Amino acid sequence: ETEYQLRVGPSAASASGEAALGQEYIATFNTSPFPAIARVRPEPDSVPDQWTRGVVIGFVSPMDWDTVEDRIIIDPDPGVARYYVNSYNNQISLDFPYELDTEYTVTVPGDAADPYGNTLGADFSWRFQSPGRPPIASFNLAPQISQLSTSAANAVDIIHVNSGDMEVRLYDMGLPLNLINRPYDLQDYQPAAEPLRRWQISPDTGRNELGIYTLPLADGGTLPSGVYLLALNAANVDENARYWQNQRNLLVIGDTNVTVKEMFGSVHVWVTDIASGRPVEGRELTLFDAQGVEAGTAVSDANGFATFAYQQINDYLEGVTVISGAPGQAGFGVGNSQWNQNIGGWTFGLPSTTSDEADLFAYIYTDRPIYRPGDTIYYKGIVRETDYGRYTIPAPRPLELKLFYHNFAGGQSVDVIIPVEMDADGTFSGEYTLPDDAPTGGYDLFIQDEGVDGRVGVTVAEYRRPEFQVTLTPEKEEALRGEAVNVLLEATYFFGGSAANLPVDWTIMEEPYSFFVPGLYYSFGDNAQFDYRNVGP
Template sequence: LDGAVTIRFDQPMNQQSVEAAFSAEQASSGRAVSGEFSWPRPDTLIFTPRTTLARQQTYNIRINNNAKSSNGMPLKEPVSLTLQTVGNLEVSQVIPAPGAADVQPDTAVTVLFNRPVVPLVTTAQQANLPQPLTFNPPVSGQGEWISTSIYRFTPDEPLAGGANYEVTIDSALTDVTGGQLERPYFWRFNTLQPEVVGVTPDDGSSGVIPTDPIRIEFNMAMDPASTEAAVSLVGINRTNVPLQSEWQRNNRILVVTPTVQLDLNTSYQIRVSQTATAAGGTSPLAREFTASFKTVPFPAVLRTTPADGETAEQWQRGVSIEFASPMNLADFADRILIEPTPKNVHTFYSTPSQYLNIDFAYEPSTEYTVIIPGDAADPYGNTLGRDYRFSFRSPDGPPIASFNLPSLISQLSTSFETQVNIVHRNVPRIDVALYNLGLPLNLLGRPYEVTDYLPSANPIRTWQITPDTPRNQADSTSLSLADGGSLPTGAYLLTLNAPGLESDARYWQNQQNLLIIADTNIVVKEMFGNVYVWATDIRTGQPVNGRSLTLYNQQGVQLAAAVTDQNGFAAFPYDGGR
């Protein structure tokens, strides 16, 4: 309001002509504003009003075209400026908002003004700044200007729950320019009533440990004395259980622990009456709170896996036992009897716990009996009372029919009888088929496709084997593929199948095999510009001289031919790109 107006021209000016052409007036009244001129530079005019300008008013400043430059040139066009003076201090926003309901009692009260009220100071200088808020009912606390125009008030204690508050800002408060509020500013809000927002154990819980604490959480800080007096734990016999109390999270969470052990297999109700009040003791609980739970039952076996009388699945191992309540497993786990006694037994548990796992591999088709001693006890001294026993049968061993050959690809020589062994168990018959594949470059290049390969031609020979091996006993049967002789050299697919085999058994049993009948073993080495081959006789192990060799690519296209020398060695020219 007492500031000056600075106008800068694009060139040095004739000062007398500019001052004569200058005028300033208040827009609403048309009243002229007088002042002093100064020229800090030949092209810069400063106009300082002789009196303070009015607040929140519009002023017009004009310089007509009689103003000239120092070389006598007039203004190209008149200059016209409109200025707005600073207004009164206003409240822009308050938190909590006017009329806000269910405000958290531990909230801070914040006011945002439309302009700076205090200068920028250090924290140590805050004590000398204005404290603009008045509370009804009164609230003690600490106020802080967190910026020049934002004030925050933090109560020393949480506000009373369920209470109505009125906050006033006196109109005597001024901003840094001296502007005041036009009138006192006030607003109202009310705080949340105290309530229970959670309890552990949950309402309706069962299997609760009788010595576990009970955790009650409120939506605000509570008065410890009235709240502890309002909490009760009642059993089915309507007798109050004595409790020990502990507060957490600034009196928002009350943890009560029974000082006597609760009865087993009994329902209890936790109750918080409306006499519990929020911190400060002014607002009672919004409504009475109750929750019920039931303690763990007496010791019993709830379920077993496998179940009594059940036949276990092929994938199962050992036994799992679930008790109705936590047990001291360490005291009796090693005294559980399993008949017949299995090998390599491993027991897994934590104590006290409801779950016990005893791991061992089953013998096929065996009746097992498990006996849990009757003195197996829970942590409170209660026992099963008598031995618990259950029986189950292990499954037969999984069916097996598998060639006793290397996986996927095998090689046999014509120097010996073409014979294969088949390992089998729990299969009534084995169907074997032999296919002539010619030159199966796709399978030779991608042997992993042998397992799922489906030949398009009919087999050149089939066999059906009927094992007479006892149930669950593995055995091996020899099969001659050429009636005591040897198959001609070539590539063959040998397959088998048997009733009862799982479809995925082909991935872990050797049920399809690419059988190569050949008398020559070759070692191949690819190097820059050449492919080198060393050929030896399978029967004698000696190098093969004069053996014709052909090199193919993966598409079956012939690339080159060569003949082995007296050392069984041959070389193909090859650039690697084919």
């Protein structure tokens, strides 16, 4: 591949000799090498990474892709392989999922040609070995923190695939309040003490086979009540896998389940017996804040309930821990207010926050959502004391309502204070007339008093009120591809008459459609194999 430069001097004359070029002409061009393979991926005789797919072939020069696409042979045949051409890099990619532990041979035909008809001259082949399943060694426990009862034999299952020899270590942690409050620190925690026990495990499963090994922690019995650390290592599993595999787990062994609810000004606790599920009376409970400082004691009542008076240091719920009894004794249990994995409000589509709620909540609404400059906004608000959803009527009091619009473009803004008086029913209402020169945009109407939460948005626009309504009704909701569908258009004036003899412009748009099938790992998009493992029909 060589770069050439052509120069024509300024004295170059015309055929008649009466005129000259007058200035130097320079042209640059390159020659292309004959077709050849510059690079391939995976590399020959290699084992690609676990998440690699397909093959990539790079050529030294531009190619006639019609002589390449759908002509590359892959053995064993992967079935459907999608071709992707990158002309800028003279590169072609074939996407397909690998079979496990399979030797692939890829062959590019020798008659693959460049745009000038030059060919490779001979078939080009290379081999690579696909990887097996990624090595896994993981406790079959809840992430980070788990609980086992002293009423049943203590054992844990270990899920393993291609793990090699495994080692499990058990540590007595005492009361590790730092890890109970911040279990995400477990992944980098290094115990200072020697483990209570070690187990060396050599799995007997074959390559790529899933195995489950049950490890008794107390030789068929139970460990003394307390908090323990289980740590797992495996010969073939990378050390960093502990960040996504469950290889470090804080294990609470006890007979008491402790449920903790932290609120502003108090902490509520419910204790039950793990074996029977019944509330337990007389459990001695100790409250610790997020820094591990003792913050109070209480005793559960006949219903298993106890309440601590507790004032947070910060203006948010930082998390608290409650200990029942003491390690090594009956009645031991541990609970933390932030142990809510898969049962928190967001799991059920409910918004939740660790910040304190406002003292008052106001539901504000207007007579319509859009106005013109000069229009009158009629508004009403219903105010209630929040009190964690009880919504009682507050005493009458004055409030300040603010209408606000900020013009980010630097033009006219609006900042108006509207005094309102809340009546005995906890409501207020009124009106505000917009100036004739009010800027258009999105306005906020809200109560600016401290401790009151309530707002509504309105739009000010130079809009034209619609005169008629148009509806489109297809004769059927579903149709096969290529099938004609009639659509009924109806136009009516809002005052009741039909809108006849009006010109009609119409546009039809399409978008991909997918439907939901109950169950796991279904996808109907073209890129399904990028996201899901092919597990068969």
